[in-house]
Amino acid sequence: MNAPLLEIKRLSKAFGRVIAASNIDLTIDPGVLTSIIGPNGAGKSTLINMLSGSLPVDSGRILFQGADITHLPIHHRVRMGLCRSFQVVNIFPDLTVFDNIQIPVLAVHKRARRLFRPVAREAGVREEVSQVLDRVGLAAEAQTVASALSHGDQRLLEVGIALAVRPRLLFLDEPTAGMNPVERVRVLENIRGLSEEGKTTFVIVEHDMDIVFSLSDRVVVLHHGVIIGDGTTEDIQKSARVREVYLGEEVMT
Amino acid sequence: MKRFWTYVFIALILAGLVSIGLFAGRFVVYLSMRVLILSIFALGYNLLLGRTGLLSFGHAAFYAGGAYGLGLISIHVTTNPLLGIIVGVGLACIMALVIGFFCVRHTEIYFAMLTLAFGMMVFSLIWNLREVTGGDDGLVGIVRAPISLGFASIPITKTSHYYFFVLFCFILTVALIYLIRRSPFGLVLSGIRENDRRIEFAGLSVRNYRLAAFVISGTFAGLAGALGALLESNANPFSAHWSHSAEPILVSLIGGIQTFTGPVVGSVVFILLREIIERFTQNWMLWFGLILLIIIMGLRGGVVGGVAQLFRRKRSHVAKSGGNR
Ligand SMILES: Nc1ncnc2c1ncn2[C@@H]1O[C@H](COP(=O)(O)OP(=O)(O)OP(=O)(O)O)[C@@H](O)[C@H]1O
Numbered sequence A: 001m002n003a004p005l006l007e008i009k010r011l012s013k014a015f016g017r018v019i020a021a022s023n024i025d026l027t028i029d030p031g032v033l034t035s036i037i038g039p040n041g042a043g044k045s046t047l048i049n050m051l052s053g054s055l056p057v058d059s060g061r062i063l064f065q066g067a068d069i070t071h072l073p074i075h076h077r078v079r080m081g082l083c084r085s086f087q088v089v090n091i092f093p094d095l096t097v098f099d100n101i102q103i104p105v106l107a108v109h110k111r112a113r114r115l116f117r118p119v120a121r122e123a124g125v126r127e128e129v130s131q132v133l134d135r136v137g138l139a140a141e142a143q144t145v146a147s148a149l150s151h152g153d154q155r156l157l158e159v160g161i162a163l164a165v166r167p168r169l170l171f172l173d174e175p176t177a178g179m180n181p182v183e184r185v186r187v188l189e190n191i192r193g194l195s196e197e198g199k200t201t202f203v204i205v206e207h208d209m210d211i212v213f214s215l216s217d218r219v220v221v222l223h224h225g226v227i228i229g230d231g232t233t234e235d236i237q238k239s240a241r242v243r244e245v246y247l248g249e250e251v252m253t
Numbered sequence B: 001m002k003r004f005w006t007y008v009f010i011a012l013i014l015a016g017l018v019s020i021g022l023f024a025g026r027f028v029v030y031l032s033m034r035v036l037i038l039s040i041f042a043l044g045y046n047l048l049l050g051r052t053g054l055l056s057f058g059h060a061a062f063y064a065g066g067a068y069g070l071g072l073i074s075i076h077v078t079t080n081p082l083l084g085i086i087v088g089v090g091l092a093c094i095m096a097l098v099i100g101f102f103c104v105r106h107t108e109i110y111f112a113m114l115t116l117a118f119g120m121m122v123f124s125l126i127w128n129l130r131e132v133t134g135g136d137d138g139l140v141g142i143v144r145a146p147i148s149l150g151f152a153s154i155p156i157t158k159t160s161h162y163y164f165f166v167l168f169c170f171i172l173t174v175a176l177i178y179l180i181r182r183s184p185f186g187l188v189l190s191g192i193r194e195n196d197r198r199i200e201f202a203g204l205s206v207r208n209y210r211l212a213a214f215v216i217s218g219t220f221a222g223l224a225g226a227l228g229a230l231l232e233s234n235a236n237p238f239s240a241h242w243s244h245s246a247e248p249i250l251v252s253l254i255g256g257i258q259t260f261t262g263p264v265v266g267s268v269v270f271i272l273l274r275e276i277i278e279r280f281t282q283n284w285m286l287w288f289g290l291i292l293l294i295i296i297m298g299l300r301g302g303v304v305g306g307v308a309q310l311f312r313r314k315r316s317h318v319a320k321s322g323g324n325r
């Protein structure tokens, strides 16, 4: 039996009077593809922000592979293997697609501090960048400036940058938002494939219920900063509480 | 093919620079040295401004660190300029490390204001520590003794001899900055300029990389300061004044902050323009300011950026960090 990858203990966060997370307890096991769903403003992004280090927690603890990371800076968490992508595109706009991926790959290869050697000569790094580009389907755009990509391609790049750090645990905040169906399928196939390879465990925030139920091993439902449902896709589809929250949405039928 | 012309171009420039040292009159040689020294200052500075996206108003302090470090060694310890330069550059480097440590945790306007505040503090220290720095007189009587390397001794007393030493330092700076811009480290710096939050999610400490860029630029400022003090035979307190910090900024803007050669071209334009205008009018600052305004507003991307754009109108998207123009 594997030890849990991530353990969250009584995590809370409030913005003034808005309670975005209230005593959340959650454990994520390696290899289990988890989706976090919930209506707008449920606190999904806030939870990811706290876990990845973008937001300080009000109270509670976060353990990653047994180590307390509650107060660690972002880059330490990333080096330990915990990374995320963003709901809003957050790339290096004036660099090429290749360089966008190259920066995290350099960091993983511990080459980022090299001062005098041309980056073009880092053969191992270049190869891995090409692999990541192939994977997300941007190989043809390698030399395009990122800001000139279509919105869908920028989303692919967004996910690519997150994948490039070879995370053990990766949070994807609405990875398919604003994509066309073709790109969407591509990203989902990727996530499924990578998840099955077993190197990376995915936690996905997603609004499209078809995607959620076809992809996930486990679904966690958030509402007003509280977990109101947690289980397999069937459990969630049957849950009365969850139905109540999503009342009227045909997707739950 | 393009490579070939680049080499031809570099060879021509080098030949021109060498012939200035061999054939030009004293004044031209002196002026060229001021251009070269300002170029060293600005090349280092632009690693921070153009590459990392940080605007510092305090780099005159590091320039002065180099000048006073050299001056103090020259007056109290040995006139061998080599030791003076090493100590001057080292002092600037340490100052940049200490000041940078406090500044790089802030960004944008806060960073700029902090560097300004530290710069002002260094200036008033130099101004008030009369026993050490000579106060408003500065350190005078710095001699250009031969550079002794133990096995050989290079005379730099004559202006034209010193010119070749400055040229050597300039070429060294160009080469180092060129390498840094093409290195993995240089790419990370452009990443910080583009999106510092995302750099953290690559697993890199933005603060440390910013500090490294700050220290490197401060160190080159120190080299420029040491060379400048040797050129003028004194260390001047106003070299630490915040108005002097504006020089590498202006020069980089004139040449183009997103280009490699911009700071050098900007230095040529700056020194020449100033020299010419000063001939014709008392209030040169007014006219100088006007012309700078026209260049900076009229040529977005600076002289080098503007010219480069003319050459590649057809290619639509070119990455900022991609080339070393
Ligand atoms: N930085 C902030 N300052 C103040 N309030 C915030 C902040 N971030 C989030 N909130 C509030 O916290 C609540 C949870 O927001 P969050 O972004 O986590 O929701 P979400 O589940 O990701 O929603 P969506 O599906 O729209 O992305 C919302 O009411 C939001 O307005």
Ligand SMILES: [Mg+2]
Residues within 6 Å of the ligand: A044, A045, A046, A087, A173
């Ligand atoms: Mg959200």
